[in-house]
Amino acid sequence: xxxxxxxxxxxxxxxxxxxxxxxxxxxxSMIWSIQISFxxxxxxxxxxxxxxxxYRRLFSTSRWLVSLENLVIFGVLFVVIxxxxxxxxxVALDQRIRFENGFRTIFLYPHAMSFIVTGLxxxxxxxxxLGIQKSVRDLGWESFSFDWIGSRxxxxxxxxxxxxxxxxxxxxxxxxxxxxxxxxxxxxxxRVDGIPAWRVYISIVLPLIKPMIVTSVxxxxxxVVKSYDLVVALTGGGPGMASELPGKFVMDxxxxxxxxxxxxxxxxxxxxxxxxVLVPWLYMQYFRKSGRSPT
Amino acid sequence: xxxxxxxxxxxxxxxxxxxxxxxxxxxxLTAGRIGLYAFLITAAIFFLLPAYVMLMxxxxxxxxxxxxAIFAFPRTLTFEAWWAAWSSACxxxxxxxxxxxxxxxxxxLVPSVFFSIAAGALNGYAMSFWRVKGANLLFAALxxxxxxxxxxxxxxxxxxxxxxGVYNSIAGIVIVHTIFGMPLMTLLFRNYYAGLxxxxxxxxxxxxxxxWRIFFxxxxxxxxxxxIVAVILQVTGIWNDFMLGLIFAGRENQPMTVQLNNIVxxxxxxxxxxxxxxxxxxxxxxxxxCYFLSGRWFVRGIAAGAIKG
Numbered sequence: 001x002x003x004x005x006x007x008x009x010x011x012x013x014x015x016x017x018x019x020x021x022x023x024x025x026x027x028x029s030m031i032w033s034i035q036i037s038f039x040x041x042x043x044x045x046x047x048x049x050x051x052x053x054x055y056r057r058l059f060s061t062s063r064w065l066v067s068l069e070n071l072v073i074f075g076v077l078f079v080v081i082x083x084x085x086x087x088x089x090x091v092a093l094d095q096r097i098r099f100e101n102g103f104r105t106i107f108l109y110p111h112a113m114s115f116i117v118t119g120l121x122x123x124x125x126x127x128x129x130l131g132i133q134k135s136v137r138d139l140g141w142e143s144f145s146f147d148w149i150g151s152r153x154x155x156x157x158x159x160x161x162x163x164x165x166x167x168x169x170x171x172x173x174x175x176x177x178x179x180x181x182x183x184x185x186x187x188x189x190x191r192v193d194g195i196p197a198w199r200v201y202i203s204i205v206l207p208l209i210k211p212m213i214v215t216s217v218x219x220x221x222x223x224v225v226k227s228y229d230l231v232v233a234l235t236g237g238g239p240g241m242a243s244e245l246p247g248k249f250v251m252d253x254x255x256x257x258x259x260x261x262x263x264x265x266x267x268x269x270x271x272x273x274x275x276x277v278l279v280p281w282l283y284m285q286y287f288r289k290s291g292r293s294p295t
Numbered sequence: 296x297x298x299x300x301x302x303x304x305x306x307x308x309x310x311x312x313x314x315x316x317x318x319x320x321x322x323x324l325t326a327g328r329i330g331l332y333a334f335l336i337t338a339a340i341f342f343l344l345p346a347y348v349m350l351m352x353x354x355x356x357x358x359x360x361x362x363x364a365i366f367a368f369p370r371t372l373t374f375e376a377w378w379a380a381w382s383s384a385c386x387x388x389x390x391x392x393x394x395x396x397x398x399x400x401x402x403x404l405v406p407s408v409f410f411s412i413a414a415g416a417l418n419g420y421a422m423s424f425w426r427v428k429g430a431n432l433l434f435a436a437l438x439x440x441x442x443x444x445x446x447x448x449x450x451x452x453x454x455x456x457x458x459x460g461v462y463n464s465i466a467g468i469v470i471v472h473t474i475f476g477m478p479l480m481t482l483l484f485r486n487y488y489a490g491l492x493x494x495x496x497x498x499x500x501x502x503x504x505x506x507w508r509i510f511f512x513x514x515x516x517x518x519x520x521x522x523i524v525a526v527i528l529q530v531t532g533i534w535n536d537f538m539l540g541l542i543f544a545g546r547e548n549q550p551m552t553v554q555l556n557n558i559v560x561x562x563x564x565x566x567x568x569x570x571x572x573x574x575x576x577x578x579x580x581x582x583x584x585c586y587f588l589s590g591r592w593f594v595r596g597i598a599a600g601a602i603k604g
Contacts, residue, residue, distance in 0.1 A: 010506040011425035018418050018433060018477065025474045026440035029451035036450070045454070085338075092335050095328075104594075105587075106339045109346075112586035112593070114535030116552045117579045120559050121345045124352065124568060125365070134363040165345065173597050218442075226444035229537040233556055250446040255542065260450055267446045278442050282435075 030271070037264035045260065054265040064266060067244045070156050074245065075224040077160045078167070082220055083213065085164065086171025091201060093172070094179045104176075108169035115166065119233025122162040123149060155235050155243040159227075162234055167223065171216045178209030218281050225274055246270055353377060353573035360568050376569035377577075384574055386549075386557040393574045396554030400534060400581075402465055403550055407472035408529045414473060415480020415525065416518065420510050422481070423488040424496045434485065441478035445538055453542060463545025471543045472533050480525055483599055487521040488514065524596045527589050531582040551578045 037055070040048045058064050089107055093100055110118065125131050128147030136144040148158035182205055190200045206213075228247040235243040237252075246266060253263035348365055353376050355369040382392040389395070422430045452471065453462060461467035491514075499509045540550035549557075555578045559571045586593050 007506050008425060008427070011421045012427050014417055014421045014506065015427055015430065015433060017414065018437065018481070021474050021477055022433060022436050022440065024455070025452065026436070026443075026448065029448040029455075030443070032451040033447055033449075088334070089338060092331055092338075095331055097331065097335065103335055103339060106342050108594070109583065109586060110342060111597070112531055112582045113579045114537060114552050114582070116535075116537050116556050117575050120555070120571065120575050121349050123559075124572065125345055125348060127568075130360060130363045130568070131365055135365045138363065165342065169342070170597060173594055177598055222442055222444070226446060228446070229552075232537070233560065236560065247444060247446055251449070251538070254446075254450050264450065267444070267449075270444050271447045274443055278439065282439065282442075 033264045034268050034271075036261055037268045039261050041261040041264075043258040043260070050261075054261045055269075058262055058265045058269070061262070063241050063244055064246070064249055066241050067246045067249045070243060070245055071224065073156050074159055074163070074227075075221065077157070078163045078224055079217060079220045081160065081164045082168050082171045083216060085168045086216065087175050089168065089172040090175035090179055093176055104172075107172050110166045111169045113166065115227070115229035116233045118162050118166045119230050119235075122158065122165070123234050126150075126158055149235050150239060152239055152242040155239060159230060159234060159243055159245075163227075163230060166230075167220060170219070174212045174216050175209060178212035179205065182208055214281065214284075218277065221277055222274060225270055349572045349576060353380075353569055353576055355569055357567065357569060376567070376573040379567075380558075380570045380573035380577060384558045384570055385562075386554055387561070393551060393554055393558065393577055396549055396551035397577070399544070399548050399554075400551040403468050403472070403540065403544065403548070404530065404533050406465075406469045407476070407533050408526060410469065410473040411476030411480050411529055412522065412525045414477050415482075416484045416515065416522075417510065418477070418481040419484025419486075419488050420514050421506075422485050424493070424509070424514075425506070434481065437478040437481060441475075441482075445475065449538075449542060456543065462543065463547075465544070465548050468540060468544040468548065468550075471539050472536070475539070476529055476532070479528065483521055483525055483528075484518070486599070487518065491517065523589075523592055524599055527585060527593055528596045528599075530585050531593075534581050 036045055038049055038051060039046055040050045040053070093103060097103070126133070126146055126149045128134075128150050131146065133144060133146040136146070148154035148161075186204065187200070190197075190204070226247045227245055228251055231237055231243060231245050231248045237244040237248055247270070250263050250267045250270065253259045253266065257263075351367070351369060352360060352365070354372055354374070356371055356373050356375070359367075359370060380392060381394050383390050384392045421427055422434055452474075456462040456467045456470065461470060495513065495517075496509065499513050504512065534550075535552065536550070537552045537556065541553045544550060544553070555574055558574055559566075589596075
């Protein structure tokens, strides 16, 4: 049995790198960055603790307040539109249509591309002088405007359009997987009872695929909180600071504006936001389903 | 507290994600069917239009682009912009084209994909077949870490990588990709191994095989499907990364996405739209190729990854 003992030691050893990553790279970094948020660090970390001063400053920084407001607008619209569009596409694909594979490939391909690519494509499409706007106006619709990236009021919606284009396919795939998991007997039964299909989708199928919806919301929501690339590529946060988001705020203050304590205060707020969504979800997803009650 | 982390049925979800609709296709065209196809085709146009515009723009000379007909087919078809984008596009004062970024991305991609998958496979194997104390806690914590925005870890990781001397180097960015790839890879392999019959493992134990022997000779040879999924996820994920590459790779090793953004967004003077679009297509080419070639494996990857994210 000595051999068995050594083999178990080996298994334990093999997980040491993972423990190191968890403790140093994840936990250590996280604690460190929270710690910095309570100091007066600017370009370099310092150990001069100032309590909640950075948080007070953060919430009186207009750039941050704009970022938060944008996060809500962008987040809600992006998640809701992705969900609705993704669900409709999945339902449409589930109607025994022709070229299902072709359609699915078309709806999902943007998801294979980076947010940088997505942002640059839409920047070109929304180009005020040469983009879609110009082409449509030349067709005779003189008042058409699609120069959202140049507009203070609309730049944030430009992010929504580009984001939806990139991510709706992901929701479609998840929802479709959910729909295909619905028992065929259910459809037979509702047909016998003469219930219209749309009614079945809304009243029976939607509740059945709730796990897929929740997963989609969590995935999209986390994407929203950390979004950085899309903003950088599409609008650069502008015009002015009209399309700034918290994820970009943190990066800018860390690496360009040399104000790391403020940046870390902002990142701590991001962390709290994410955990508030994540912990209940992970709990539901992984711990409750095991059937074993925690003792 | 007994933390038992049950794997959600990723296999079934992934499998149903690639199924086609059951049953015969109806032949009658009713008003409802016409509406359905109208919706699908409208959606398809929305998704395809940007790619079409991008391709057309890249094939036009600049004077044609200045006419402002973004949807028009090129009157004179030219690949000049493609060639220029590849070999002479400028970022700042360097005009060696986006090929520089392409090769940097390859140099980052290959080791990052390898190490993250190797780490994930080993963790997944040790966690699902061996009784290691705290393995469930480790797994749950890694999973949680995978959801937290990179911005939270960024600055301390910069300092740490500078201290061990890998900041601004290929080695640095590879390490960072491995660290951030590990949770998802561990999840994939852990769930996959949980689905393999445990008798297989027991038989190998009885035959006297040890930890590494079982891993290399029994488990890895059976892991081809999940390795394919993992490679697809990591190749697209790492190729498309911008933030980590921007911060950790250093000026000399900027990956393609970072260079692309510099080419397009930090220009002075007239914007060369055809070159920009050609460079954009070139940057998107690798993950797109991966997508079109792998077909349903890509979908399977998303479904498996979606369980985490």
